[in-house]
Amino acid sequence: MNSPDSTSTTVQKRLPIPSLDDVLLNIWDGDGASASVLCDVPNDRIPEMCDAASRLRDRGKGNTITFSPKVFIPLTRLCRDFCGYCTFRQSPVEAEGNLYLTPEQVLDVARAGERLGCTEALFTLGERPEQRYPEAREWLQHRGYRTTLGYLTDVCKLVLEETNLLPHANPGTMSRHEIAALQPFNPSVGVMLESTSDRLYAVGGPHEHAPSKRPRVRLRTMELAGELGLPFTTGILIGIGEARLDRIESLLAIREAHEQYGNIQEVIVQNFRAKPDTPMGEEPDAEAVELLWTVAAARLILGSSVNVQVPPNLSADSYQVYLNAGINDWGGISPLTIDYVNPEAPWPGIAELRDRTRAEGFELRPRLPVYPEFFVDTDSFLPPQLKARVARLADDEGYVRGGVQRYAGNE
Numbered sequence: 551m552n553s554p555d556s557t558s559t560t561v562q563k564r565l566p567i568p569s570l571d572d573v574l575l576n577i578w579d580g581d582g583a584s585a586s587v588l589c590d591v592p593n594d595r596i597p598e599m600c601d602a603a604s605r606l607r608d609r610g611k612g613n614t615i616t617f618s619p620k621v622f623i624p625l626t627r628l629c630r631d632f633c634g635y636c637t638f639r640q641s642p643v644e645a646e647g648n649l650y651l652t653p654e655q656v657l658d659v660a661r662a663g664e665r666l667g668c669t670e671a672l673f674t675l676g677e678r679p680e681q682r683y684p685e686a687r688e689w690l691q692h693r694g695y696r697t698t699l700g701y702l703t704d705v706c707k708l709v710l711e712e713t714n715l716l717p718h719a720n721p722g723t724m725s726r727h728e729i730a731a732l733q734p735f736n737p738s739v740g741v742m743l744e745s746t747s748d749r750l751y752a753v754g755g756p757h758e759h760a761p762s763k764r765p766r767v768r769l770r771t772m773e774l775a776g777e778l779g780l781p782f783t784t785g786i787l788i789g790i791g792e793a794r795l796d797r798i799e800s801l802l803a804i805r806e807a808h809e810q811y812g813n814i815q816e817v818i819v820q821n822f823r824a825k826p827d828t829p830m831g832e833e834p835d836a837e838a839v840e841l842l843w844t845v846a847a848a849r850l851i852l853g854s855s856v857n858v859q860v861p862p863n864l865s866a867d868s869y870q871v872y873l874n875a876g877i878n879d880w881g882g883i884s885p886l887t888i889d890y891v892n893p894e895a896p897w898p899g900i901a902e903l904r905d906r907t908r909a910e911g912f913e914l915r916p917r918l919p920v921y922p923e924f925f926v927d928t929d930s931f932l933p934p935q936l937k938a939r940v941a942r943l944a945d946d947e948g949y950v951r952g953g954v955q956r957y958a959g960n961e
Contacts, residue, residue: 585798585801585802585847585850585851586795586798588794588798588843588847588850589793589794589795589798591843593839593843596839596842596843596846599843599846599847599850599875600842600845600846600874600875600876601874602846602850603845603846603847603848603849603850603875603876604873604874604875604876606849606850606853606854606876607849607854607858607876607877607878609854610853610854610855611854611857611878613911613912613913614878614912614913614915615873615877615878615879615880615907615912615913615914615915616857616878616879616880616914616915616916616917616921616949617879617880617881617882617883617900617903617914617915617916617917618669618670618881618882618883618916618917618918618919619666619667619668619669619670619882619883619884619885619900619916619950619957620663620668620669620670620671620672620718620882620883620884620919621659621660621662621663621668621670621671621672621715621884621886621887622672622674622882622884622887622888622890623651623656623659623660623671623672623673623674623887624638624651624674624675624890625650625651625656625673625674625675625698625701625702625705626649626650626651626675626676626679626686626698627639627640627645627675627676627890628640628641628642628645628649628650628679628682628683628685628686629676629677629678629679629682630676630677630679630681630682630683630761630762631676631677631759631760631761631762631763632759632760633756633757633759633760633763634755634756634757634758634790634828634829634830635756635790635822635824635825635828635829635830635833636825636828636891637825637827637828637893638674638676638890638891639676640676641683642683642685642686649679649685649686649689650686650689650690650698650701651705653704653705653708656705656708656709657708657709657712657713659671659886659887660709660712660713660715661712661713662886663715663884663885663886663887664713664714664715666885666886667885667952667956667957668715668884668885668886669714669715669716669916669918669919669943669950670715670716670717670718670882670918670919671706671709671713671715671716671717671718672718672720672882672919673702673705673706673717673718673719673720673721674720674721674890674891675702675720675721675722676698676722677721677722677723677760677762678697678698678699678722678762679698680696680697680698686698697728698721699721699724699728699731699732700731702719702721702732703728703731703732703735706719706732706735706736707734707735709735710735710939714943716736716737716918716919716920716939716940716943717735717736717919718736718737718738718739718740718783718919719732719736719739719740720739720740720741720742720783721739721741722741722762723741723762723767723768723770723771724739724741724771724774724775725774726774726777726778729771729774729775729778729780730778733778733780733933734933734935734936735936736780737781737918737919737920737924737925737932737936737940738780738781738782738783738815738919738920738924739775739780739781739782739783740782740783740784740816741768741771741772741782741783741784742768742784742785742786742787742818742820743765743768743769743772743784743785743786743800743803743804744757744763744768744785744786744787744790744800745765745786745787745790745792745796745797745800746765746769746796746799746800746803747765747791747792747793747796747799747800748765749791749792749796750763750790750791750792751763751764755791756790756791756829756830765803769803769807772784772804772807772814773807773811775811775813776807776810776811776812776813776814777811779811779813779930779931780813780931781813781815781920781921781924781931781932782813782814782815783814783815783816783817783818784804784814784816784817784818785816785817785818785819785820785859786800786801786804786817786818786819786820786844786848787820787821787822788819788820788821788822788836788840788841788844789821789822789834789835789836789837789840789841790822790830790836794840794843794844794847797844797847798851801817801847801848801851801852802851804817804852805851805852805853805856808852808856812930813924813931814856815856815857815920815921815923815924816856816857816858816859816879816921817848817852817856817857817858817859818859818860818861818881819844819845819848819858819859819860819877820860820861820864821835821836821838821840821841821864821865822835822836823835823836823864823892823894823895825894838865838868841860841865841872842871842872842875845858845860845872845875845876845877846875846876848876849875849876849877850876855923857878857879857921858876858877858878858879859877859878859879859880859881860872860877860880860881861880861881861889861892862880862881862883862897862898862903863889863892863895863896863897863898864892866895866896866898869898869906870906870907870909870910873907873910873912874910879917880903880914882919883897883898883900883903884897885897885900885957899958900954900957900958901958904954904958914954915949915950915953915954916949916950916952916953916954916956916957917948917949917950918940918943918944918948918949918950920932920940921948922944922947922948922949925937925940925941925944925948926944926947926948
């Protein structure tokens with residue numbers, strides 16, 4: 551098995567593999583069925599996939615690699631779902647009375663991030679906890695809300711009005727009405743698809759007790775966001791019991807949504823990391839070689855224009871290798887708040903991220919929570935007032951004003 555570091559060196563030239571060459575051409579031409587051939591690529595030929603994926607990325611993105619300077623705001627960790635790998639969720643007892651962040655607490659975090667130059671307020675929260683816990687319903691009702699998503703909408707509006715940060719809500723599944731309510735205050739929203747594999751919600755699977763993780767409801771949320779023209783972040787989680795073919799089918803579902811609506815701004819390829827005191831705590835972490843294969847497959851399937859991300863804090867020792875498999879984004883990096891979903895994995899420093907990115911021949915640039923192509927020279931995605939607000943934070947190319955030195959110099 552190849553180690554991740556083995557692909558950071560120049561890939562040796564090999565004799566052409568007609569089957570692989572043919573499938574790559576067919577994938578680029580839009581033939582999704584051909585993608586299944588990628589499942590049979592042996593590990594010692596994954597570098598060839600990576601080389602093809604990198605060339606495809608270069609065609610669409612050049613040598614620019616982005617990240618989003620953010621604060622992570624866990625609005626509530628209560629959740630109706632139970633996933634086999636999650637340490638983010640809490641019960642009311644575990645939350646010790648801190649069921650939701652108050653508006654004041656949200657603003658405190660946002661303003662602290664603003665002082666450090668952050669431009670994104672990432673709202674992550676459990677799925678509809680009021681449907682499981684009377685304590686959540688009572689907290690909301692006491693403050694005039696019926697649902698968690700109603701409260702989320704108001705705090706997104708608050709952050710947008712009171713700070714320079716742009717909200718990016720990641721609340722799980724949503725109805726058309728709920729997405730439309732968030733749209734004036736969020737230049738982008740997100741929901742991880744994770745996987746379309748039915749084995750994951752079968753008896754004994756990690757999503758058995760997580761109804762909101764059913765693929766059909768996640769795909770429906772993506773579809774509704776597409777119909778409303780809202781820039782959308784999604785992605786897959788690998789190493790939780792799915793097979794390579796499952797990942798391909800998940801990526802093809804994302805590609806189909808993007809081909810129909812054109813609003814998929816970013817696809818995250820995230821690797822599973824086992825966490826103690828969870829049902830999957832003794833499972834092995836996703837293998838680095840599988841992440842490498844999946845990243846290359848994602849770029850080959852999604853094409854040159856979609857932004858593909860790998861979270862660097864989940865592969866701290868060798869994250870730079872994924873630059874040579876076709877990614878063009880590192881996701882949100884916070885100088886202030888931890889990754890509450892993966893608290894054991896600290897963010898890399900921006901100077902380190904810049905230096906590792908530069909060593910592979912790329913330029914690191916900070917971006918907003920909405921990518922440039924969704925607001926520069928287009929009126930198709932953002933409402934006029936929100937677009938004007940976004941544009942004030944951006945340079946002429948749509949990236950954060952001041953460049954990476956604005957952040958790396960403060961470390």
